[in-house]
Amino acid sequence: xxxxxxxxxxxxxxxxxxxxxxxxxxxxxxxxxxxxxxxxxxxxxxxxxxxxxxxxxxxxxxxxxxxxxxxxxxxxxxxxxxxxxxxxxxxxxxxxxxxxxxxxxxxxxxxxxxxxxxxxxxxxxxxxxxxxxxxxxxxxxxxxxxxxxxxxxxxxxxxxxxxxxxxxxxxxxxxxxxxxxxxxxxxxxxxxxxxxxxxxxxxxxxxxxxxxxxxxxxxxxxxxxxxxxxxxxxxxxxxxxxxxxxxxxxxxxxxxxxxxxxxxxxxxxxxxxxxxxxxxxxxxxxxxxxxxxxxxxxxxxxxxxxxxxxxxxxxxxxxxxxxxxxxxxxxxxxxxxxxxxxxxxxxxxxxxxxxxxxxxxxxxxxxxxxxxxxxxxxxxxxxxxxxxxxxxxxxxxxxxxxxxxxxxxxxxxxxxxxxxxxxxxxxxxxxxxxxxxxxxxxxxxxxxxxxxxxxxxxxxxxxxxx
Amino acid sequence: xxxxxxxxxxxxxxxxxxxxxxxxxxxxxxxxxxxxxxxxxxxxxxxxxxxxxxxxxxxxxxxxxxxxxxxxxxxxxxxxxxxxxxxxxxxxxxxxxxxxxxxxxxxxxxxxxxxxxxxxxxxxxxxxxxxxxxxxxxxxxxxxxxxxxxxxxxxxxxxxxxxxxxxxxxxxxxxxxxxxxxxxxxxxxxxxxxxxxxxxxxxxxxxxxxxxxxxxxxxxxxxxxxxxxxxxxxxxxxxxxxxxxxxxxxxxxxxxxxxxxxxxxxxxxxxxxxxxxxxxxxxxxxxxxxxxxxxxxxxxxxxxxxxxxxxxxxxxxxxxxxxxxxxxxxxxxxxxxxxxxxxxxxxxxxxxxxxxxxxxxxxxxxxxxxxxxxxxxxxxxxxxxxxxxxxxxxxxx
Numbered sequence: 126x127x128x129x130x131x132x133x134x135x136x137x138x139x140x141x142x143x144x145x146x147x148x149x150x151x152x153x154x155x156x157x158x159x160x161x162x163x164x165x166x167x168x169x170x171x172x173x174x175x176x177x178x179x180x181x182x183x184x185x186x187x188x189x190x191x192x193x194x195x196x197x198x199x200x201x202x203x204x205x206x207x208x209x210x211x212x213x214x215x216x217x218x219x220x221x222x223x224x225x226x227x228x229x230x231x232x233x234x235x236x237x238x239x240x241x242x243x244x245x246x247x248x249x250x251x252x253x254x255x256x257x258x259x260x261x262x263x264x265x266x267x268x269x270x271x272x273x274x275x276x277x278x279x280x281x282x283x284x285x286x287x288x289x290x291x292x293x294x295x296x297x298x299x300x301x302x303x304x305x306x307x308x309x310x311x312x313x314x315x316x317x318x319x320x321x322x323x324x325x326x327x328x329x330x331x332x333x334x335x336x337x338x339x340x341x342x343x344x345x346x347x348x349x350x351x352x353x354x355x356x357x358x359x360x361x362x363x364x365x366x367x368x369x370x371x372x373x374x375x376x377x378x379x380x381x382x383x384x385x386x387x388x389x390x391x392x393x394x395x396x397x398x399x400x401x402x403x404x405x406x407x408x409x410x411x412x413x414x415x416x417x418x419x420x421x422x423x424x425x426x427x428x429x430x431x432x433x434x435x436x437x438x439x440x441x442x443x444x445x446x447x448x449x450x451x452x453x454x455x456x457x458x459x460x461x462x463x464x465x466x467x468x469x470x471x472x473x474x475x476x477x478x479x480x481x482x483x484x485x486x487x488x489x490x491x492x493x494x495x496x497x498x499x500x501x502x503x504x505x506x507x508x509x510x511x512x513x514x515x516x517x518x519x520x521x522x523x524x525x526x527x528x529x530x531x532x533x534x535x536x537x538x539x540x541x542x543x544x545x546x547x548x549x550x551x552x553x554x555x556x557x558x559x560x561x562x563x564x565x566x567x568x569x570x571x572x573x574x575x576x577x578x579x580x581x582x583x584x585x586x587x588x589x590x591x
Numbered sequence: 592x593x594x595x596x597x598x599x600x601x602x603x604x605x606x607x608x609x610x611x612x613x614x615x616x617x618x619x620x621x622x623x624x625x626x627x628x629x630x631x632x633x634x635x636x637x638x639x640x641x642x643x644x645x646x647x648x649x650x651x652x653x654x655x656x657x658x659x660x661x662x663x664x665x666x667x668x669x670x671x672x673x674x675x676x677x678x679x680x681x682x683x684x685x686x687x688x689x690x691x692x693x694x695x696x697x698x699x700x701x702x703x704x705x706x707x708x709x710x711x712x713x714x715x716x717x718x719x720x721x722x723x724x725x726x727x728x729x730x731x732x733x734x735x736x737x738x739x740x741x742x743x744x745x746x747x748x749x750x751x752x753x754x755x756x757x758x759x760x761x762x763x764x765x766x767x768x769x770x771x772x773x774x775x776x777x778x779x780x781x782x783x784x785x786x787x788x789x790x791x792x793x794x795x796x797x798x799x800x801x802x803x804x805x806x807x808x809x810x811x812x813x814x815x816x817x818x819x820x821x822x823x824x825x826x827x828x829x830x831x832x833x834x835x836x837x838x839x840x841x842x843x844x845x846x847x848x849x850x851x852x853x854x855x856x857x858x859x860x861x862x863x864x865x866x867x868x869x870x871x872x873x874x875x876x877x878x879x880x881x882x883x884x885x886x887x888x889x890x891x892x893x894x895x896x897x898x899x900x901x902x903x904x905x906x907x908x909x910x911x912x913x914x915x916x917x918x919x920x921x922x923x924x925x926x927x928x929x930x931x932x933x934x935x936x937x938x939x940x941x942x943x944x945x946x947x948x949x950x951x952x953x954x955x956x957x958x959x960x961x962x963x964x965x966x967x968x969x970x971x972x973x974x975x976x977x978x979x980x981x982x983x984x985x986x987x988x
Contacts, residue, residue, distance in 0.1 A: 425796065456749075
């Protein structure tokens with residue numbers, strides 16, 4: 126348990142439990158043993174910082190609005206959605222509660238909701254954050270009763286006389302058991318009946334409307350009774366498959382795309398026995414030896430948010446134009462608060478296509494150096510061409526600077542930057558083993574021009590992995 | 592040469608010399624191979640196009656009574672039969688129809704229709720059931736099963752739709768071949784590519800990243816080089832959609848070995864005062880397609896081309912309270928081509944007497960039947976392995 130972790134292993138922990146580690150932080154925790162490092166991670170996330178913003182007129186009860194007012198409300202909602210996106214993004218960059226935020230990001234994807242109602246979206250996000258290191262069952266119950274979920278999966282339309290199965294289906298298929306894992310179409314129909322009457326009032330508080338509820342007997346997963354929605358959630362939590370499904374998804378997200386069945390079964394047991402306590406589960410994962418095995422290091426493709434936050438965090442990048450930030454998320458196919466559908470972002474290799482990959486590779490130079498990788502194949506071209514290229518770069522930079530409006534704090538980054546030798550720098554910036562192609566190109570790079578060297582490393586395909 | 596151009600060329604010149612050898616000697620289709628190389632162009636009218644005001648059941652009393660404010664009058668239409676007429680902004684399509692180059696397939700949809708744009712678009716693009724979430728598209732799976740190169744499916748856009756994403760291979764998104772090419776000319780990336788060797792790449796994520804990079808490079812070069820062969824002289828309307836179609840024509844006529852092209856025309860998502868905006872968009876659609884077909888005909892490629900137009904859903908039969916319509920279900924699909932087996936009105940008109948619980952048209956043709964038909968009858972591949980189910984094939988091609 127107290128075996129020392131290598132720098133690479135600490136970086137691994139921080140990339141998976143958060144968004145990477147700064148050189149300064151690494152310096153201060155390197156001497157600690159594994160247990161202390163892991164304990165610190167949980168300690169830092171003990172508190173939760175809910176997002177909060179002013180919704181202005183959206184907060185008022187809307188009645189008898191004219192068409193013109195409705196249009197203005199729609200515009201205001203869209204504007205608030207953008208602000209909400211930027212608000213969370215800034216929190217991700219600035220927070221010390223990295224594990225809590227990372228788990229929140231996971232469940233933001235798991236309990237995927239795509240709405241244009243900013244209050245509901247913020248509320249859901251805060252529920253998830255509150256339970257991120259708490260009890261998954263409690264999270265599931267409160268999420269299911271949130272206006273966002275009730276709206277998105279149409280449970281308000283789910284009434285005794287005309288049931289709507291949307292939520293009943295997704296709660297089994299996507300939130301608990303997983304697709305085709307031990308439930309039938311009849312279970313869905315019966316569960317939908319149990320969820321009838323779930324609704325919320327204009328203040329956004331959950332209410333149970335008795336007159337819309339079907340109070341008759343239902344049979345769900347072989348159990349029969351006059352079940353309510355709460356009963357169904359509890360029945361689903363009794364199923365060990367629910368623990369297994371959540372563990373599989375968490376493992377894919379935090380450990381490896383390829384599941385190790387032994388680890389999955391072990392963790393399922395841990396999670397189920399701990400009554401779905403997430404902190405217990407994560408402590409077991411981060412305390413294990415296998416989490417730090419080479420086969421788990423540098424093998425995952427960073428999600429666009431991991432990539433953007435991971436790049437921005439150590440440079441404390443300030444995005445002066447929210448539109449740019451949202452445009453980048455959109456082009457990279459992961460906009461916070463805007464997942465593609467109820468199944469969330471597919472993740473893994475599906476992040477990558479020709480257009481997203483080229484933008485990903487350009488991202489470090491875009492954000493940190495106004496769009497230019499100042500690399501020179503000096504041996505291959507004459508001086509005169511070099512001069513012209515410099516000129517062209519200058520032009521690109523001045524043009525993009527006006528567009529991107531991202532302010533990286535290079536001075537602050539470099540003043541805490543500890544790695545000295547070429548290999549130290551490479552090992553700090555890039556998590557995976559370096560490919561032959563990258564080795565070849567790195568050999569010709571000049572590490573003494575630290576800024577350029579770091580951008581060059583971040584422009585390699587290797588930087589896409591963590 | 593202008594100094595600026597010279598600068599542009601020479602600044603990145605050294606990179607050019609490093610183009611990996613596997614890019615050289617890439618095959619193009621020679622003129623005799625070109626003939627007979629079948630392709631399909633898929634156009635999505637995004638936002639849910641109101642099919643009933645596109646191809647209009649003009650003699651149907653229910654149509655007129657359900658839409659007192661937005662039903663088309665006879666003089667606003669172009670006659671197809673006594674019962675059916677085109678919206679008069681579809682003049683160019685009507686002209687093709689009269690030549691026997693259009694097939695109208697009515698009542699296309701799927702069981703338990705979803706009325707969300709995003710979800711229904713996903714369903715159309717992945718060819719899934721309503722309750723099935725797939726992470727690959729039907730064109731992507733076509734690539735997986737039948738193609739060697741990503742550029743065999745091209746989306747003329749800046750980003751790639753789910754439709755073109757496969758398990759092992761993705762299509763290529765390109766809005767401007769020159770721009771795609773330029774983004775790959777970054778000297779630093781050039782050198783990475785020149786040093787990366789396909790044989791050394793593993794099946795892991797790192798290998799996948801390098802492989803995608805190499806494929807992007809080779810596709811960008813291939814598309815850039817090949818599409819220079821033909822620059823159309825046909826006049827296209829001045830709008831973004833027509834420009835995309837022009838790019839597709841350049842690709843086809845230049846002999847790009849692409850089987851599937853994907854493009855979309857957005858803006859159909861209106862709920863109020865629908866008539867003006869829909870008419871305008873339909874005109875953009877018709878004039879663009881008209882120019883494309885003219886171009887392909889001039890170069891003898893229309894006989895090998897099929898153009899399929901769909902929207903993620905149709906609209907409610909009854910108008911809503913603000914001179915518009917709400918999201919509906921089944922809709923018409925238009926197939927245009929120089930080698931149709933059955934042109935004209937392919938099947939029965941929508942039955943406005945028998946609507947679903949929401950008041951929407953019921954489907955009688957599963958959209959995947961159309962895909963199966965294109966895959967099997969037109970592209971000559973096994974449709975079952977791509978759609979994972981058997982769907983009844985139609986006879987329009």
